[in-house]
Amino acid sequence: QDRLVESGGGSVQAGGSLNLTCAASEVTYSYYCVGWFRQAPGKEREGVARFYPTTGATYYADSVKDRFTITQDNTKKTMILQMNSLEPEDTAMYYCAADKYSPCRIWDGSPRYSGQGTQVTVSS
Numbered sequence: 001q002d003r004l005v006e007s008g009g010g011s012v013q014a015g016g017s018l019n020l021t022c023a024a025s026e027v028t029y030s031y032y033c034v035g036w037f038r039q040a041p042g043k044e045r046e047g048v049a050r051f052y053p054t055t056g057a058t059y060y061a062d063s064v065k066d067r068f069t070i071t072q073d074n075t076k077k078t079m080i081l082q083m084n085s086l087e088p089e090d091t092a093m094y095y096c097a098a099d100k101y102s103p104c105r106i107w108d109g110s111p112r113y114s115g116q117g118t119q120v121t122v123s124s
Contacts, residue, residue, distance in 0.1 A: 002026060002113045004096040009118030016086050020118060022079040022096030028072045029053040033104035035070060036081050037111075038092035038120075045109025048094070049081060052104070063089070086122045093117040 003025040012018055020036070028034050028051075035050030049070040051058045058070060069082040079096065097111040105111045 002098070002100075004098060004113055004115040006094065006096045006115045006118040009094060009120045011121040011123065012086055014087055014122055014124050016122070017082070017084045018086065018120060020081040020083065020094055020096075020120070022081075022115065024077045024079065024096075024098070027077050028079060028098075030100070031098040031113075032101050033106060033111075034072065034079055034096075034098045035104075035106040036094055037097055037106055037109045037114075038090075038094045039109065039117075040092040043092075046092075047107035047109065050104060050106045051079075083120070086120075088122045088124045091120060091122050093119050 005023045008020040033050050033052050036048040037045050039045045049060050051070050067085045072079045095114045095117045097106045097114040099111045
């Protein structure tokens, strides 16, 4: 059973940083794509970042580009989302996500696998 467990959420002031960690039950290269999506209250799910382990290709939402970085460590089966220059608009529940086969559905917030989420709150 594939499991994804997030940690590292919390509250921070605007301009601050947080690192979210996703612990996977399998090594990240066993997935077609891995990444994160978020959902703020009353809003649609939004893909934040995704990574294709076999090609190394990485994509970010325009809203987080140059502020967020996704990295992965196969040895530890861990994926990290580094979030810098946080803005109040980044406040949301963040979910670690993965798909084993194409297509990658992280961008529309409906991947095959996702965790329980971790809350990020950014105050102005």
